[in-house]
Amino acid sequence: xxFRGLRSLAVVAAVLVLFAGVxxxxxxxxxxxxxxxxxxxxxxxxxxxxxxxxxxxxFDISDDDTVNGSAGCNSYSASFDSEPDVLAxxxxxxxxxxxxxxxxxxxxxxxYVRALGTSxxxxxxxxxxxxxxxPGEVLIFKQATD
Numbered sequence: 001x002x003f004r005g006l007r008s009l010a011v012v013a014a015v016l017v018l019f020a021g022v023x024x025x026x027x028x029x030x031x032x033x034x035x036x037x038x039x040x041x042x043x044x045x046x047x048x049x050x051x052x053x054x055x056x057x058x059f060d061i062s063d064d065d066t067v068n069g070s071a072g073c074n075s076y077s078a079s080f081d082s083e084p085d086v087l088a089x090x091x092x093x094x095x096x097x098x099x100x101x102x103x104x105x106x107x108x109x110x111x112y113v114r115a116l117g118t119s120x121x122x123x124x125x126x127x128x129x130x131x132x133x134x135p136g137e138v139l140i141f142k143q144a145t146d
Contacts, residue, residue: 028082029124031059034069035141040108040115044136052102055112057141067116072109073099078116087122087131115139 037055039046049055049072056069059080067089068077078092092113099105118133129141 028059028061030122030129031061034058034144035129036144037112037139038142039140040112041137041139042111046140050102050104050108053105053108055108056144057116071112072105073097074109076113076116082122085121085123087119089116089119092117112139 035057037049037057039048041047053072054070055072057067058069059065059067065080065082066077067080068075070076071094074095074097076092076094078089080090081088094113115131115133115137116139119131119139121132123130123132127143129143131139131141133139
């Protein structure tokens with residue numbers, strides 16, 4: 001009876017180590033969280049997100065390394081490859097709605113999607129995710145709150 005209990009305990013411990021190893025192996029602090037865009041850059045100048053728009057990103061490693069969310073008007077999904085400090089987003093697919101309000105939403109969305117497609121590295125500090133694209137350009141996200 002004691003042997004069976006120890007064997008069950010060993011199986012549970014092995015499963016916990018396996019899951020911990022998977023989480024540590026990814027080393028990606030931004031996965032399985034929803035991120036909300038706070039600002040983006042145009043020619044190195046930070047631009048706040050247009051009030052009344054919501055641009056989000058959720059990175060999922062359990063679904064073939066995908067990122068999906070709202071680009072402000074349309075929903076999007078893409079693939080990503082990452083290792084420490086490196087983030088490349090590709091194969092972006094989107095819905096094709098046109099939004100007329102608020103003013104500038106479609107231009108903001110186009111800039112965001114272009115930025116995602118040219119991403120090259122990221123930085124994560126103090127609950128903030130920065131995705132760098134073209135030289136001097138950055139998308140700045142905060143973690144969404146429930």
